[in-house]
Amino acid sequence: MKRKRSNAAEYEKFKRKIFLQSACIMGLSILIIGAAYRFVWRGNAGDWLVSFFQRVFHMRRGQALDVYRYVFRQNFEIIFIGATAITFIVLLRFALERFTRYFESINHGINALIEGDGNSIALMPEMEAIENKLNTVRLTLEQRSRDAQLAEQRKNDLVMYLAHDIKTPLTSIIGYLSLLDEAPDTPAEQKAQYGRIALDKAYRLEQLIDEFFEITRYNLQTVTLTKKNIDLYYMLAQVADEFYPQLAAGGKQAVIHAPEDLTVSGDPDKLARVFNNILKNAAAYSDGDSVIDITAGLSGDVASITFRNAGSIPKDKLAAVFEKFYRLDGADFSDKSGAGLGLAIAKEIIAQHGGRIYAESDDHSTTFTVELPAG
Numbered sequence: 001m002k003r004k005r006s007n008a009a010e011y012e013k014f015k016r017k018i019f020l021q022s023a024c025i026m027g028l029s030i031l032i033i034g035a036a037y038r039f040v041w042r043g044n045a046g047d048w049l050v051s052f053f054q055r056v057f058h059m060r061r062g063q064a065l066d067v068y069r070y071v072f073r074q075n076f077e078i079i080f081i082g083a084t085a086i087t088f089i090v091l092l093r094f095a096l097e098r099f100t101r102y103f104e105s106i107n108h109g110i111n112a113l114i115e116g117d118g119n120s121i122a123l124m125p126e127m128e129a130i131e132n133k134l135n136t137v138r139l140t141l142e143q144r145s146r147d148a149q150l151a152e153q154r155k156n157d158l159v160m161y162l163a164h165d166i167k168t169p170l171t172s173i174i175g176y177l178s179l180l181d182e183a184p185d186t187p188a189e190q191k192a193q194y195g196r197i198a199l200d201k202a203y204r205l206e207q208l209i210d211e212f213f214e215i216t217r218y219n220l221q222t223v224t225l226t227k228k229n230i231d232l233y234y235m236l237a238q239v240a241d242e243f244y245p246q247l248a249a250g251g252k253q254a255v256i257h258a259p260e261d262l263t264v265s266g267d268p269d270k271l272a273r274v275f276n277n278i279l280k281n282a283a284a285y286s287d288g289d290s291v292i293d294i295t296a297g298l299s300g301d302v303a304s305i306t307f308r309n310a311g312s313i314p315k316d317k318l319a320a321v322f323e324k325f326y327r328l329d330g331a332d333f334s335d336k337s338g339a340g341l342g343l344a345i346a347k348e349i350i351a352q353h354g355g356r357i358y359a360e361s362d363d364h365s366t367t368f369t370v371e372l373p374a375g
Contacts, residue, residue: 025088106123112138172198233260233262233296240254250283250289257294262296262303266353275307287309287310287311292309293308305369309366310364312363312364312366
């Protein structure tokens with residue numbers, strides 16, 4: 001109801017202009033018929049009509065006068081109203097040519113919106129509400145276009161870097177395997193060293209290929225949810241256990257602070273992916289020999305889950321960590337660099353659950369917070 005009142009207020013100037021023009025046409029119609037009656041019809045029309053009936057229908061004067069009296073004099077009001085209506089319609093037909101200017105103005109604004117020349121759309125003064133809406137749409141489309149172009153450029157850069165970086169571990173694998181093949185008498189200790197290096201490079205190659213698939217999945221998939229009642233404590237513990245080898249390698253550990261009976265309603269596979277992506281990020285960018293605190297609790301009808309790790313994110317980059325294809329370390333690939341999709345996917349999944357995700361950072365630590373409806 002409020003929205004309808006708001007729309008009515010926005011178009012008040014336009015409605016007032018149309019009403020005034022229609023009222024002027026009606027007034028002009030009455031004036032024209034009134035003037036015609038006073039200066040043309042009155043005093044002259046009766047004699048003219050009587051003469052017309054006598055000549056055309058060969059009536060006697062008495063008969064012509066009776067026709068004039070009963071047909072025209074006694075129905076004067078109806079004739080006057082009818083003449084006024086006909087005059088109004090004729091004048092309205094000409095006035096419609098002026099009304100079409102409004103549609104031409106709107107059409108001009110739509111064409112400017114389609115062409116996207118970047119200029120502000122200007123309509124007639126009484127169409128200010130439509131002008132404002134078209135300019136709002138224009139700005140929104142321009143922003144979306146810029147965002148899409150930026151995301152596409154980041155994706156293209158990322159694919160280029162990944163393609164380039166795949167060659168490095170692949171070349172190393174081929175090189176070390178060639179050494180083993182060409183020198184079968186290589187000492188066992190050296191063979192083991194070559195094998196370990198080749199295996200590490202193979203793992204890195206697998207990671208890069210997985211990131212290619214991640215980019216493809218993100219572009220093709222749509223997030224659909226299958227909600228269930230989830231044991232949140234068990235899910236967080238399971239995610240932490242899966243990361244134990246990666247954390248232990250850097251002297252890190254994940255500690256969970258949450259009641260064991262805490263539950264939420266959501267898609268278990270999708271939420272597990274969210275927590276996996278956040279913990280993966282925390283493990284990659286946290287300081288060595290540190291603790292990642294995972295805290296979960298219920299406040300009213302909102303379940304809050306936080307991941308806090310030692311290490312900071314610059315403020316100018318903090319707001320962009322949830323953008324797709326954004327990587328914290330820019331174009332510089334390292335072993336902890338991902339495809340820049342994990343947190344973007346996490347944000348989309350949480351939004352589908354009706355919750356929100358955000359990050360905070362200071363000089364000592366970084367905290368990612370997920371808020372979900374408890375019911």
